[in-house]
Amino acid sequence: MRIHQYVSRPVFPGYLLYPESYGWYREEPEHREHRPPGQLPYYNLHFVFGGRGELVWKNRRYELAAGQGFLYAPDQEQRYGAVPDEPWDVRWVHFFGEGAAALLGDKGIGEPWVFALGDVSRCLALTDELLRFSESPDSSAEQRLSAKLYELLLAMLGASRPKAAGAPPDSRERILAAADAIRSRCEEPWTLARMAETADYSVYHFDRLFRGYIGKSPMRFLLESRIVRAKRLLITGRLSVGDIAAATGFSQSSYFIKRFKELEGLTPQQFREQRT
Template identity: 40%
Template sequence: MKKQWVLPAPAYAHYVCYPEFLGHYKHFPQHAERRSEGVLNSYNLHLVFEGTGYVFQEGERIPMGRGSGFLFPRGAYQQYGSDPRRPWEVRWVHFNTAISLPLLEEADQSRGYFFTFDPDAGLESIFDELFELSAVHETRSEPRFSALLYEILVTLLQNSEPLHGSVPLEIRHSIRRTADMIHKDCQRPWTLESMSRLAGYSSYHFLRLFRSIMGKTPNRYLSDCRLARAKLLLVSSDLSVAQIADQTGFHQSSYFIKVFKLAEGMPPSQYRRTFGS
């Protein structure tokens, strides 16, 4: 199977990212490319869902199987291909973007970013919607094309790791599951030690992993979750500030007011007057 679509340039010129050429290959043993520098003036993203193949980088042949992917920047030399005996099932897209994301920056700096990703992260369904829209292209679908491509890139950010990365995907999933449980029960009297036990790590190891994966410390994440719930209660309930402080884990209203004002630039009472219905 070899399906591919070329999209016309969008009528609106200010999308943050937009696909140009995309496809879905399966049982296609002839899939192989070798492009000189400067030939392809767009990013080239390939995600392998089945089969085996390879990509060359600086003379090194890098195996690419299920859950592997590669991203080449604009104008880069590219050489890759599917194993004729066990050809890839691969979803791919060429695109342009003006946004700055870590995986794009890595591709730009190294002239090729190679990674593992979680095949069960929902990327297949996002690509499939892109394919469906491409098959019956309509101008009104342009915002959706841009949004789906952005969703693919952000999903990869959260569910991928460099081939030689220091944090395996299963650990990333474990930390995110812990973060979800903390968010759900943010009113509990969490400590670093209790959050660490929930994740199954020592406090030191948990702090380092959490900060690396979530981009903030566990205590900062907990405070953000509590503030988000407090803001919702301020605008949607008649609870007093003291009651909201108690129900969101701050307990002392004076401390709650101090933290809230530092984060939002106004006390809770003013926030309620400004944004409450």
Template identity: 40%
Template sequence: MRLCNDNGYGGIAIRQHYVLPAPAYSSYVCYPELLGQYNQFPQHAERREEGFLGSYNLHLIFGGEGYVFQGGERTAMGKGTGFLYPRGAYQQYGSDPLQPWDVRWVHFTTGLSLPLLETADHTRGYFFSFDPSAGLDSLFDQMYQLSAAYETRNEPRLSALLYEILVTLLQNSQPLHSPVPQETRQSIRSAADIIHGECGKPWTLESMARLSGYSSYHFLRLFREIMGKTPSRYLTECRLARAKLLLVSTELSVAEVARSSGFMQSSYFIKVFRQAEGLPPNQYRRAFGS
């Protein structure tokens, strides 16, 4: 179902609501049951008692205002915030009647073990902020298109899009009152992208830290928290990925591959490569080169 009309609240009201049949294949890691979008729909409000809903319930807010009840207290929710309720949790939330939110939502089942799902299970509701520019709205739009013209052959893509939403959210969200602002996370990820693209440079912790404007100490702490590894380990992994590409796609010598990948000494490169891959560079080239 998709309804669009001018509702007198200053914009076009959008109500997309899709209900999918149970998938023919029963072993998807995750699968949507209901999904949709409400925009300029001031009547949107829900209250579900404990045990009522047997699936996860994810809402992402891209505009407007609304609220959730968290621990018995009303919490304001606006652009760039969201909530995830686990199966069977008490739920109470709704749109602000005067500034109706633009919210995209999905009810789904999953057997995945992701940190945000585990947090929702443990706390009976995960409330978070996220980066609205992370492409999540586009992923939802693709799910809407497949749902509107549903065919059984769409099932794998629907499952894959939902998985991409969850993992993208995992990388681009944080608890609602986290001490690390979303801007800081974006700054660290931008630094990581530059390091990846220029991994052949002679990086130091200080030069990597300058990319984000933080001291070396704070950069190290933030990078480890946000990326799940130290800057040094991340840089080494990027260099090894570049080295593997050069080994299988060029005729450069091992010494030249080492230098092009940012390893100043061939002996150190060979040692690190063997530790990571279980075989030396020349043997890797023979096994995987064209």
């Protein structure tokens, strides 16, 4: 079974993300693609939901099974296909837009980004919804099509595991639970060792996994959580800057002012005067 949906260019030119085409291959043992550099000017995203496939990059061969996927940035050389004796159930989307680079960073540039999903259910449901759109949606459907693609990419990024080999199956849930604890109790005296203990990891593994899932170091995440809490207090309360520093986990108001200005470009007092 091969399903191809080609989408007309949108009437409104300002969408940050928009699909060029999308589809679904299942029970196609001869499905193989080899595109030289420059042939496909779109991002190329694949999700594997069953069977097996493979991707070849230079002298490396990636075996792909259910719950995995890959992404190529535009104009990259591409070589992948089904394993003939157990062909994959794969859904794909080619897309473009000025917002793609900001969302995806350097993923798929220079070499394909191969990932595993901790939970495939959301991405499976979203590809189902995408496949239900008509080949040439009217202008009223363009917004929903763009939004659905954006939602799919966010779900993929949220569920994808770090590249590092050997990540435990429940590592994503443990790291996200630790991040929630840090954010909700950011005023407490967190150390990296205490954060790691919350997730039951060594400091080394916690720091590596946290950076992989959250995209920043644990201490940077703590700082940003404290600054967000401080911004709320500056706008909604009457506490002094010194009291807000203490209430958000900063032992010295001078250090609080310094870090606030680094992140916001204003001192806490300037922020308060500008926003109230």
